[in-house]
Amino acid sequence: MPDNSQQFASDNYSGICPEAWEAMAEANQGHQRAYGDDEWTARAADHFRSLFETDCDVFFAFNGTAANSLALSALCQSYHSVICSETAHVETDECGAPEFFSNGSKLLTARTEQGKLTPASIREIALKRKDIHFPKPRVVTLTQATEVGTVYRPEEIQAISQTCEELGLNLHMDGARFSNACAFLGCTPAELTWKAGVDVLCFGGTKNGMAVGEAILFFNRDLAEDFDYRCKQAGQLASKMRYLSAPWVGILQDDAWLRYANHANACAQLLAKLVEDVPGVSLMFPVEANGVFLQMSEPAIAALTARGWRFYTFIGAGGARFMCSWDTDEARVRQLAADIRQVMNA
Amino acid sequence: MPDNSQQFASDNYSGICPEAWEAMAEANQGHQRAYGDDEWTARAADHFRSLFETDCDVFFAFNGTAANSLALSALCQSYHSVICSETAHVETDECGAPEFFSNGSKLLTARTEQGKLTPASIREIALKRKDIHFPKPRVVTLTQATEVGTVYRPEEIQAISQTCEELGLNLHMDGARFSNACAFLGCTPAELTWKAGVDVLCFGGTKNGMAVGEAILFFNRDLAEDFDYRCKQAGQLASKMRYLSAPWVGILQDDAWLRYANHANACAQLLAKLVEDVPGVSLMFPVEANGVFLQMSEPAIAALTARGWRFYTFIGAGGARFMCSWDTDEARVRQLAADIRQVMNA
Amino acid sequence: MPDNSQQFASDNYSGICPEAWEAMAEANQGHQRAYGDDEWTARAADHFRSLFETDCDVFFAFNGTAANSLALSALCQSYHSVICSETAHVETDECGAPEFFSNGSKLLTARTEQGKLTPASIREIALKRKDIHFPKPRVVTLTQATEVGTVYRPEEIQAISQTCEELGLNLHMDGARFSNACAFLGCTPAELTWKAGVDVLCFGGTKNGMAVGEAILFFNRDLAEDFDYRCKQAGQLASKMRYLSAPWVGILQDDAWLRYANHANACAQLLAKLVEDVPGVSLMFPVEANGVFLQMSEPAIAALTARGWRFYTFIGAGGARFMCSWDTDEARVRQLAADIRQVMNA
Amino acid sequence: MPDNSQQFASDNYSGICPEAWEAMAEANQGHQRAYGDDEWTARAADHFRSLFETDCDVFFAFNGTAANSLALSALCQSYHSVICSETAHVETDECGAPEFFSNGSKLLTARTEQGKLTPASIREIALKRKDIHFPKPRVVTLTQATEVGTVYRPEEIQAISQTCEELGLNLHMDGARFSNACAFLGCTPAELTWKAGVDVLCFGGTKNGMAVGEAILFFNRDLAEDFDYRCKQAGQLASKMRYLSAPWVGILQDDAWLRYANHANACAQLLAKLVEDVPGVSLMFPVEANGVFLQMSEPAIAALTARGWRFYTFIGAGGARFMCSWDTDEARVRQLAADIRQVMNA
Structure with missing residues (x-):
């Protein structure tokens, strides 16, 4: 078959890896409080804070479409725009989800070198239009690793985040394959995210051995205000949350x-x-x-x-x-x- | 614990029931095509068509918030309204999800008798306003079983669907506890849905032994046009869909x-x-x-x-x-x- | 006829009053910069700042539906809710416009006394639900004068704004008939707005002698960030803005x-x-x-x-x-x- | 000045032309029913039906941003896409309004020849992606005259509309400068629209001597279902509608x-x-x-x-x-x- x-x-x-499976099995005992008030969800969030060496805000969504779209919509308003690469998954393969969740934020595609945005390509798009007849750039989204299998170095991310800061842009990272980037570079998760200036990371679980579920980590915690309401309203709050969070415990706890x-x-x-x-x-x-x-x-x-x-x-x-x-x-x-x-x- | x-x-x-769990375990073998092109999803859809004795269109969403909101948004436009009971979950406990998914459809609450809408209470709301300054009623949503534990009889549903037809309203059923209604009445699923005039049913799995996942069944298949795109855009298309569909096979195949x-x-x-x-x-x-x-x-x-x-x-x-x-x-x-x-x- | x-x-x-008409006639000379960069728009904004004795941000929209909906959407997110009276125009006669512009914010109706909200009725609604399954209250909207012809006294508005501050709510005023309230009370516009704690006022021109056009005044200027983009995206930026602003000059300049x-x-x-x-x-x-x-x-x-x-x-x-x-x-x-x-x- | x-x-x-001004002056007599139930609005609609030699549905909006965005949102759902030229005003100068009104429809830009779309360029974009991970093309929008001052010939429009029919696409025309196209070609309005297969035209008044106001003409009347509600909800229904419609009478009645x-x-x-x-x-x-x-x-x-x-x-x-x-x-x-x-x- x-x-x-x-x-x-x-x-x-691919399927579910043994560590994720076993954590689900363990979580599947008796009754637990719903909507994330369970012990597994608390444990998973703590694992993330420990792994990333910082007190970030942690949320769970069902899939990458939603995780990235929700995060982007928290970083801008409908009349803002999001700068992404020409090959970014949010642009090419999400059926307009970022536009839907944000109620109309436009994605602006920038040139890339080997699938990666650069300060120059971001600057070019961000400064192209400065009038109210075009959506005001407010967010940059990077995919780490990129859709063409390349990986941003910490110093590349830092350079981009400096450009963002200069231009008043928030920095989002689509980490559907964030694990693979960490593995390739031998860097800590912290070095590739908040230490390099990333505001929000969507950390993908599905492509690395889970059934469903992505984690959304806000390093810039101001941006996470009422994000739990946002998840709920958008149909991304699991009632039996433990089945989304326990697998994270499973794959995080022993690396x-x-x-x-x-x-x-x-x-x-x-x-x-x-x-x-x-x-x-x-x-x-x-x-x-x-x-x-x-x-x-x-x-x-x-x-x-x-x-x-x-x-x-x-x-x-x-x-x-x-x-x-x-x-x-x-x-x-x-x-x-x-x-x-x-x-x-x- | x-x-x-x-x-x-x-x-x-509650947790995952053994039948759902075993089906997931069985599904967790090797690689499978993503996004619902797998064999488990096909099997689950066939089980539904068999159980409901009709060739309905079947979709899967992660949770009830999304399933109901997506279905409602397929039945009306933003300037339409949805008639529901005062205690309807979509009104009281979804944080505005129906309004969000539909981009603004208003919920109009009608009086109930023991938690149930009646032709009279629907008619009262539907005919109250007929000018363009108020959202035009277009959908009625019933919860079966209701939020107060009561159950619509087939003839009650029929009477409501006749009212709907007369007033140009689509009929949606929130079936978070549809199983319990079937069990109580000893009716077939068909008798409580399309045979009684229901256009769309959201059949809840989570509250009856699954981890995540609700099925959306369109008996009125015209209303399902491009619904797969709607699910995708709204972040409700699972890449590893088999883990949403296999549990349905598990709990449907031997009742x-x-x-x-x-x-x-x-x-x-x-x-x-x-x-x-x-x-x-x-x-x-x-x-x-x-x-x-x-x-x-x-x-x-x-x-x-x-x-x-x-x-x-x-x-x-x-x-x-x-x-x-x-x-x-x-x-x-x-x-x-x-x-x-x-x-x-x- | x-x-x-x-x-x-x-x-x-009713039609256009002579003062508005003459200002339009005067404005109808030769070419003028579009989209509000004209002299009439600058003059109108200055008139408002002078009349309200404060350096507020001033915007113009085509009608009250849009002005109020845009203002409300600037004060909350889609998963927030807006407390209004049972008879509020935004609830009863805008065809779901506030929900549409905000992408889903729910209106919560509170009891009134002679058409007026009270601190007690606001508090009742604001504190009823405090869980993420219900939209978080974020705004109170008053209609001044109310839809039943009554008028909030300055001290009533102050009491409400104190309640708002305490509960973390922004305060919006629908002033479709704001002029009539000022006239009845003999109060200055400032006394009935920012001096009493109002964050944003939609000042209606249409019902007081103009053809089209409402002014949106942000006394809390932080809330006006990028509001010009919001207006533009929502189809409320007039290219020939002078025809919306000149009438305001006409009716404001000599009272x-x-x-x-x-x-x-x-x-x-x-x-x-x-x-x-x-x-x-x-x-x-x-x-x-x-x-x-x-x-x-x-x-x-x-x-x-x-x-x-x-x-x-x-x-x-x-x-x-x-x-x-x-x-x-x-x-x-x-x-x-x-x-x-x-x-x-x- | x-x-x-x-x-x-x-x-x-430019300002208001004498014919529009005089019609407004004439309309400015006494009281008239609001929201389009006045005689001027009826007359203007009749003028359009006469001018276009067909029984089309006629609506009025305040400006082109809204007229085009409302029309497009009536022709597709949020998960659909709109094919337009790279220089189309809806893409380059509306601050994301089409995406906002439609709740997320993506604009797909196609190559042009002298600013004009061709059957080949439409086909290329429409057939590029046929999977649910990308918004399904549903509408083509032409600008007549184009943003670079060129004009589609009737046979060019016909060829495009045939392509649209073949591919299941609705055909919209942004006619901000439709008058100029008619004048250049010496064609009747009918020849450039419904006779050539156009479903909906937004006929611009502002750029041809009016203060505010665009007309939206549905030749395919099925697509106009409940469009009046759509206008109202989106803040585009003028209460004193006569001031939008009378100018149309003024400029249409004697050419x-x-x-x-x-x-x-x-x-x-x-x-x-x-x-x-x-x-x-x-x-x-x-x-x-x-x-x-x-x-x-x-x-x-x-x-x-x-x-x-x-x-x-x-x-x-x-x-x-x-x-x-x-x-x-x-x-x-x-x-x-x-x-x-x-x-x-x-």
């Missing part, structure tokens, strides 16, 4: 989150290494997180698909994305690499 | 949903029976579903709380709500009844 | 606003006086502004209508509202009074 | 709308002709409506500004826009042309 050939399609095709991110990243590195000398194959972006973007020939892509492999090709002609996840099987990586070699040689 | 004295506070204090509802209802009946002769205690509403609403003295309520029992008292002075759930322990019911007797005698 | 029998239906049935309000009030007083001894007729509310609410017999109302008089009867069985305006003709008042006497005697 | 050097900045810098548009167009043609042989000056777009877009040197632009001329330069380096209006003075056109010649020769 489970289809292994889908292992590289998306990291959200499973980082172990799995390291594993996924390592699988991506392995795949990249195994195909680096295949004639006609080239990396579209440096492999830093858990995704490998290969430029291949169109016939090779078709042949690979014919062999049953599933992967996304939305990156442009001849571009193929292979995502590794917490449970990717190294043997399957080698098999995929071998097949890539074969179809390119054909 | 689990606190048994909280067993009567709310049916969402666990009905068995548990029967159990919860029976516990409520037992409690009512055990206290019916206690001097000073009276039922505020007939016990039909899984809730018991008792009129008691204020000191008795305080004494009960002092003994560690948890329950809601939002119904007015001296009113206490005791909710039974799928896992309520009969022994605890007897213990609660005994304590009620004691505190009332004191 | 103009129908004099409609003179008492509503004060917005025409107050003269006309005095006239309208005097007509209402006259009508009340002329019918006070008519058997079977009684005042439903004290006559303080420009409206007279009479309790009459149903047949008398029908007879009056048959004689061609137009007036509203939305106040309940046997209730009739007669509105006077800036151009109400005293002779017509006497004629109406005579007809009332006759139909009641019949 | 009036600054003639601003005559070419924007056509909304002043067309006469003025012809004049403005002729001024633009004159300006273009007078500078066509100036070395270093070139037309950026063909002059078809009332705007002239000149490519000049940056120093020349600076010199022109220094001489007191006001005009927009948002079109890119060295680009200058000169707008003519209903009251543009031919002598001033010649003076401007002479100054352009001088500064370019310097």
Whole structure:
């Protein structure tokens, strides 16, 4: 029934990791207060504060669409705008959710270098229009790791946050794959967020071994005022919250989150290494997180698909994305690499 | 750790039932396509179509707040209004979610008899204003079972749907406790919904043994146009959808949903029976579903709380709500009844 | 063509007063910068600051629906609520505009005494619910003069604003008939607004002799941040703004606003006086502004209508509202009074 | 006081034309029913139906921001998208109003040829994404005349409407300068709208001699269902509606709308002709409506500004826009042309 050939399609095709599962099982005992007044939710929030070494405000939402959209809508009003990269998930794959949650905030796309915004590209967009006939820029959102598998360095984030401060912009981080960024850089979560000037982080659980649930961390706690009401009104307050929070306890308490991110990243590195000398194959972006973007020939892509492999090709002609996840099987990586070699040689 | 004295506070204090849990465990194998393109979601939808004996459109949302608000927003525009009972959950306990999802639809509260709307009370509100300075009524929403534990009979629903048809209103049913209504009446789900004229049902899973997840069933399929986009934009499309749908397979496939509802209802009946002769205690509403609403003295309520029992008292002075759930322990019911007797005698 | 029998239906049935008209004519010379960067808009804003004896922020909107809804949406978020009277225009006659502009803020109606909110009634609503399942109260809106023709005294407003401060609520005033309140009390505009603790006033021009246009005055200037963007996005920024602002110059510069309000009030007083001894007729509310609410017999109302008089009867069985305006003709008042006497005697 | 050097900045810098003014003066007699139930509004609507030779539904809004945003929001839901040109006013100059009124509909910009969308560019955007993670295209909006002064021919509109029909898209026309398009082509309004497949037209009055007010014409009347409620809720229903509708009667009844548009167009043609042989000056777009877009040197632009001329330069380096209006003075056109010649020769 489970289809292994889908292992590289998306990291959200994977299941629940054992640590998350066991925490859910443990949480599934008797009755507990609803809506987050339970002990598991308190424990998960404390884990986050400990992991991030700061007294941040912690909220839970069901998925990344909502977590990011809610956070953005807390950082601006409907007549403000949000600066994001051209490839940002909030722009390309959320069906207008940020606009919906904010009641109309416009997303402004800025140029990127290897999927990353820069102070210059932010400044260009932020200063382009300064009249009331265009939504006033108020937020910058970074995706860490980016949608093309690259990772912002702490000093890059710092430079961006300085630009933000100068221009009166709040700084949001979409951390659907934040774990993979931490793993790649060997940095602490604090170094990649509040120490570098990030106001709010949406920390993704789903792509790193959970069933549902993202955490929203406000380092700038003023911005979290009444955010619990916002979550409730937007249909993001779970009654049986323990099933969203307990898995976080499970993956945070013994660093499973980082172990799995390291594993996924390592699988991506392995795949990249195994195909680096295949004639006609080239990396579209440096492999830093858990995704490998290969430029291949169109016939090779078709042949690979014919062999049953599933992967996304939305990156442009001849571009193929292979995502590794917490449970990717190294043997399957080698098999995929071998097949890539074969179809390119054909 | 689990606190048994909280067993009567709310049916969402309960955990995940074994059937739902096992289905999740079974679903937790390998990789599966995301966003509902998986086999479990297809199976769950088929189970609903089979159970309801009709080819309805089936969607899944994370919780009842969202399910009901999304459904209502699909049935009207922002300048329309929704007729609901004074005690409707959408009016009293959703923090303005229906208004938010619909971008401003006003809820108009109508009088009820034992928590139930009537054709007369709907007509009164629907015909009160017919000018453009007031939002045009377009939807009626019923809660089945109601927030005060009563249940609409099929003929009551039919009478209401006829009124709706006559007045150009769509008919929505909030079925957070739909299972309990079916169990009480011994009716089929079809008899209580589309056969009686209901356009859309939100069937609650959370209060009947699931972790998260409500099903939205459109019997009037025209109203479901592009509803999948609506769910996505509103942050209600789960990437790992199988964990929302598999539990439904678990509780639908061998009628666990009905068995548990029967159990919860029976516990409520037992409690009512055990206290019916206690001097000073009276039922505020007939016990039909899984809730018991008792009129008691204020000191008795305080004494009960002092003994560690948890329950809601939002119904007015001296009113206490005791909710039974799928896992309520009969022994605890007897213990609660005994304590009620004691505190009332004191 | 103009129908004099409609003179008492509503004060917005009246036309443009000479002072407003002449200012428009004067403004209609050559080209002027658009969107409020013109000299007339600057002059009008200065007139307001002078009249209110304070350096408030001044904006212009096309009508009262928008002015009040925009102001309210600036004072709260979608998950907040607005406390208003049961008869407040924003609740009863704006087709859900406040909910639309705010993306879902709920209006909570409080009890009134002669159409006026009190500290006690505000407190009752504000403190009723304090959980995240219900929208958090954040604003109180008063209508001055009220929809039933009564007027808040400065000390009443002060008492309310103290309650607001205590409870963390912003205070908004719907001043569709603010002129009439000033005229009745003989108070300065400052005494009835910022000196009494009002944060924002929507000062109505339409009902006092203008074609379109209301002014929004922020005495609490922090609340006006980016309000110009809000107006623009919501379709309330006139390109040829001078035609909204010049009439204000016209009616403010020599106190025409107050003269006309005095006239309208005097007509209402006259009508009340002329019918006070008519058997079977009684005042439903004290006559303080420009409206007279009479309790009459149903047949008398029908007879009056048959004689061609137009007036509203939305106040309940046997209730009739007669509105006077800036151009109400005293002779017509006497004629109406005579007809009332006759139909009641019949 | 009036600054003639601003005559070419924007056509909304101009005042009210005599025909509109006189109609307002005539309408300013006595009392009239409010909210559009007056005779002037009925007459204006009839004039439109007569002019367009069809029984369309007619509504009035205060300005173009609102008219276009309301119309678009009637043609799609929040999870749909609107295809527009890169230079469309709704995209570049409405501060996110379409997103606000629709509660989140995304604007998708398509390539243009001389400011005009084509079937091919529409098709490219409409078919780019067909998954629920991106807003479903549902509307195409054309600006006639375009923001760069070009005009869609009837056959171009027909070709687009055929593409729309094929792809399930509604067709909206932003006619802020619709008069100028009619004047240029010598076509009837019907030929440029419903006969060519346009569903809804926003017909601009402000830029053609009115104070405030745009008309919204639904040729596809099914799409107008409850549109009056939509206008009211969004703060676009004028109480003294006669002052919005009477000016329309004024400019429609003896074809002043067309006469003025012809004049403005002729001024633009004159300006273009007078500078066509100036070395270093070139037309950026063909002059078809009332705007002239000149490519000049940056120093020349600076010199022109220094001489007191006001005009927009948002079109890119060295680009200058000169707008003519209903009251543009031919002598001033010649003076401007002479100054352009001088500064370019310097």
